Amino acid sequence: MVLSQRHKWETIGAVHATLVDGAARLPPSAVPAIPCIRRPKGARVTDAAFGPDLGEVFGPSHEGGGPDLIQLLTPEGERIEHSEFSFDLGDEQILGFYRDLVMTRRIDTEATALQRQGELGIWASLLGQEAAQIGSGRALRDQDFAFPTYREHGVAWCRGVDPLHLLGLFRGVDQGGWDPIADKFNLYTIVIGAQALHATGYAMGMQRDGVVGTGDPDRDAAVIAYFGDGATSQGDVNESFIWASVFNAPVVFFCQNNQWAISEPIERQSRIPLYQRALGFGFPGLRVDGNDVLAVYAVTTAALQRAREGSGPTFVEAYTYRMGAHTTSDDPTKYRVSEDLEHWKLKDPIERVKAYLSRNGVADDDHFAAVEAEAEEMAVHLRKGCLELPDPSPLDIFDQVYEEITPELQVQQAQFAAYLSSFEGAHASEQGARP
Amino acid sequence: MTAITLGKGVNMGLRAAMEKDPKVIIMGEDVGKLGGVFRVTDGLQKDFGEDRVIDTPLAESGILGTAVGLAMRGYRPVCEIQFDGFVYPAYDQIVSQVAKLHFRSRGRVKMPIVIRIPFGGGIGAVEHHSESPEAYFAHTAGLKVVACSNPVDAYWMIQQSIDSDDPIVFFEPKRRYWEKAELDESVAPDGLFTSRVMREGDDVTVLAYGPMVKTSLEAAAAAAEEGTSIEVIDLRTLSPLDLHPIFASARKTGRVVVVHEAPVTLGLGSELSARISEECFYFLEAPVLRVAGFDTPYPPSRIEEEYLPDLDRVLDAVDRSLEY
Ligand SMILES: Cc1ncc(C[n+]2csc(CCOP(=O)(O)OP(=O)(O)O)c2C)c(N)n1
Ligand SMILES: [Mg+2]
Numbered sequence: 166m167v168l169s170q171r172h173k174w175e176t177i178g179a180v181h182a183t184l185v186d187g188a189a190r191l192p193p194s195a196v197p198a199i200p201c202i203r204r205p206k207g208a209r210v211t212d213a214a215f216g217p218d219l220g221e222v223f224g225p226s227h228e229g230g231g232p233d234l235i236q237l238l239t240p241e242g243e244r245i246e247h248s249e250f251s252f253d254l255g256d257e258q259i260l261g262f263y264r265d266l267v268m269t270r271r272i273d274t275e276a277t278a279l280q281r282q283g284e285l286g287i288w289a290s291l292l293g294q295e296a297a298q299i300g301s302g303r304a305l306r307d308q309d310f311a312f313p314t315y316r317e318h319g320v321a322w323c324r325g326v327d328p329l330h331l332l333g334l335f336r337g338v339d340q341g342g343w344d345p346i347a348d349k350f351n352l353y354t355i356v357i358g359a360q361a362l363h364a365t366g367y368a369m370g371m372q373r374d375g376v377v378g379t380g381d382p383d384r385d386a387a388v389i390a391y392f393g394d395g396a397t398s399q400g401d402v403n404e405s406f407i408w409a410s411v412f413n414a415p416v417v418f419f420c421q422n423n424q425w426a427i428s429e430p431i432e433r434q435s436r437i438p439l440y441q442r443a444l445g446f447g448f449p450g451l452r453v454d455g456n457d458v459l460a461v462y463a464v465t466t467a468a469l470q471r472a473r474e475g476s477g478p479t480f481v482e483a484y485t486y487r488m489g490a491h492t493t494s495d496d497p498t499k500y501r502v503s504e505d506l507e508h509w510k511l512k513d514p515i516e517r518v519k520a521y522l523s524r525n526g527v528a529d530d531d532h533f534a535a536v537e538a539e540a541e542e543m544a545v546h547l548r549k550g551c552l553e554l555p556d557p558s559p560l561d562i563f564d565q566v567y568e569e570i571t572p573e574l575q576v577q578q579a580q581f582a583a584y585l586s587s588f589e590g591a592h593a594s595e596q597g598a599r600p
Numbered sequence: 601m602t603a604i605t606l607g608k609g610v611n612m613g614l615r616a617a618m619e620k621d622p623k624v625i626i627m628g629e630d631v632g633k634l635g636g637v638f639r640v641t642d643g644l645q646k647d648f649g650e651d652r653v654i655d656t657p658l659a660e661s662g663i664l665g666t667a668v669g670l671a672m673r674g675y676r677p678v679c680e681i682q683f684d685g686f687v688y689p690a691y692d693q694i695v696s697q698v699a700k701l702h703f704r705s706r707g708r709v710k711m712p713i714v715i716r717i718p719f720g721g722g723i724g725a726v727e728h729h730s731e732s733p734e735a736y737f738a739h740t741a742g743l744k745v746v747a748c749s750n751p752v753d754a755y756w757m758i759q760q761s762i763d764s765d766d767p768i769v770f771f772e773p774k775r776r777y778w779e780k781a782e783l784d785e786s787v788a789p790d791g792l793f794t795s796r797v798m799r800e801g802d803d804v805t806v807l808a809y810g811p812m813v814k815t816s817l818e819a820a821a822a823a824a825e826e827g828t829s830i831e832v833i834d835l836r837t838l839s840p841l842d843l844h845p846i847f848a849s850a851r852k853t854g855r856v857v858v859v860h861e862a863p864v865t866l867g868l869g870s871e872l873s874a875r876i877s878e879e880c881f882y883f884l885e886a887p888v889l890r891v892a893g894f895d896t897p898y899p900p901s902r903i904e905e906e907y908l909p910d911l912d913r914v915l916d917a918v919d920r921s922l923e924y
Contacts, residue, residue, distance in 0.1 A: 315726075337726070337900045337904075339900055340727050355727060357686075395657075395658035398658045398659040428632075428655070433656075433657060434657050494637075499634050499635070556902045557899070558903075559906040559907065562903070563896060573895065574894075574895055577894050
């Protein structure tokens with residue numbers, strides 16, 4: 166059984182006195198019993214020599230995101246002040262976010278349903294992470310560039326990618342139907358963490374093109390790299406931090422800490438809160454309430470602005486929760502308790518915006534119904550479009566490999582074409598049926 | 601006798617190896633509590649504890665790099681790579697460290713590491729989940745590479761691999777995980793580095809391994825109805841190759857077709873073709889033909905059935921060989 170987050174942190178905080186000097190304070194289950202070791206003579210150190218007590222850094226005080234969590238809209242829909250960050254746009258903007266959030270969730274539910282009905286091979290749901298994606302996606306300017314994982318359907322929405330184009334990869338008809346260059350939204354990257362380096366390199370290109378720190382708001386640009394909590398363990402991600410730091414690249418590392426990497430909880434990737442790692446690489450790290458679209462927008466806007474101005478990278482940890490399965494192939498009941506889920510349900514990213522809007526008379530039920538209706542209409546379009554997505558031609562794959570096809574590959578293509586036509590249109594995908 | 605799936609065969613083999621030797625440990629992403637995304641390590645953490653079945657951080661280079669250190673300390677790590685396409689972050693550790701430490705230390709350092717990789721296509725997956733990277737490893741001196749094709753071999757071969765003091769890349773045909781066969785543990789297994797004649801025949805020899813063994817056997821059954829007698833050999837070991845049964849068969853039939861999912865250029869078929877023409881030249885009635893993946897990245901899954909060698913493509917090659 167998985168302990169709830171709260172219990173885990175209590176345990177971690179409670180055991181800090183039991184270990185040998187200087188060692189990181191770890192939960193007992195994670196640390197094999199270490200016999201008392203005698204300090205070698207002549208090497209006396211104080212207890213403080215090895216730095217702060219990590220049990221306190223990553224202790225009970227981190228329940229619910231910890232003291233550094235930046236929040237501007239509470240789960241109950243109250244606007245609150247933060248000493249450093251504020252949301253300065255009006256209610257019009259919040260209405261827009263609301264629509265984005267609802268539409269994004271609707272894309273997600275429709276895709277999940279399509280998978281259940283066998284129309285998609287698999288789907289990676291963003292349920293629960295809508296605010297992290299809309300808040301950061303809406304902070305982007307047209308000239309910025311985003312590098313997603315495979316779950317950034319909300320960011321795709323903000324970039325203007327047709328939701329239908331997201332389905333191709335999951336249906337198995339293509340590997341991303343949009344134009345990454347034109348949409349300034351890279352193809353989904355499934356190999357965990359690889360895109361963090363691509364984002365950094367792209368940002369280095371922007372530096373060289375003179376579109377960083379000119380002071381012209383329509384010209385200065387930045388990059389945002391999306392990845393998950395699990396990805397922070399990958400070499401590529403850590404190398405991207407070093408590159409970005411050393412070259413002061415205009416990139417925002419946007420980590421959605423949804424607490425899980427398939428079945429592995431965040432404790433399997435890090436002993437300290439992720440945002441605190443950034444300092445060690447030489448740039449600031451912030452933790453924002455990933456279910457608060459206003460705070461995510463405010464923090465990401467500021468981080469992107471820093472990057473565009475030439476002040477270098479920022480790490481933003483959006484503290485959130487993966488409400489669904491890892492993908493439609495996954496069964497989370499094997500590894501996590503529903504208690505956590507219930508707890509996070511109360512922090513739903515959409516409900517709090519809705520509560521704010523209705524409490525303050527910004528929107529009424531008619532408005533909400535109209536947004537729902539629009540989402541329904543979009544879902545119908547999505548479903549219809551999905552069923553009509555054409556299968557690729559097996560012969561086309563040969564043309565896509567190189568800018569200039571090789572003679573060898575042309576021969577393979579021609580032979581395969583001849584082979585396929587030998588079935589005279591009746592190529593049996595049912596095995597066994599020979600011409 | 602019990603009927604087991606291929607996945608269960610690996611699972612039972614792992615369990616047997618862990619019971620036999622406390623130094624055997626399992627490491628990988630999601631292998632513990634979840635029991636692996638294919639449930640191949642199901643129940644092992646529960647029974648052997650978190651010290652022996654380790655849910656690792658999400659970093660393949662880390663999995664293999666720490667396995668090297670554990671091996672130096674006397675452990676026998678069995679590393680799971682979640683899918684074929686995710687082995688590359690660990691490629692440097694595998695090729696430059698795992699494969700070379702024995703050589704560099706002149707035998708003072710042993711690397712009894714097993715790297716389990718579910719491989720191949722046919723399950724309708726998204727990109728990076730259907731690849732066949734075996735040639736990269738078979739090309740690397742210092743590694744041994746095997747592929748199981750059925751539940752009984754899965755059970756024995758994983759244990760034999762763990763017993764080996766050399767590093768072994770162990771390929772599991774993921775689309776065959778659910779295939780069943782009877783396991784009789786009283787029947788002693790063949791040696792790990794041996795190929796096996798799965799079906800005897802006189803007209804054409806078909807060489808296959810992993811997922812393509814079943815395809816080839818089905819092709820042989822279909823061909824038999826048309827009066828063509830196909831001999832099917834399951835290579836089982838890709839490096840080293842067990843060539844003698846292959847040469848014997850090639851000399852008998854004079855016609856050889858090699859089948860694999862991996863792209864054709866410089867795949868296992870290239871080496872087999874070269875060796876057969878070197879050793880059996882005067883016996884051959886036709887050039888060695890290859891049925892393999894095309895020299896393209898693995899395509900979107902909607903057309904994988906066309907891309908993958910299937911019964912028809914095997915028989916097409918058999919026909920071409922016979923027409924020579
Ligand atoms: C290099 C690599 N290794 C393993 C995988 C298999 N895999 C897919 S998603 C995933 C977990 C990712 O967790 P996280 O980074 O937290 O992102 P999330 O899925 O939670 O959004 C794993 C292990 C992969 N895609 N790439
Ligand atoms: Mg995660």
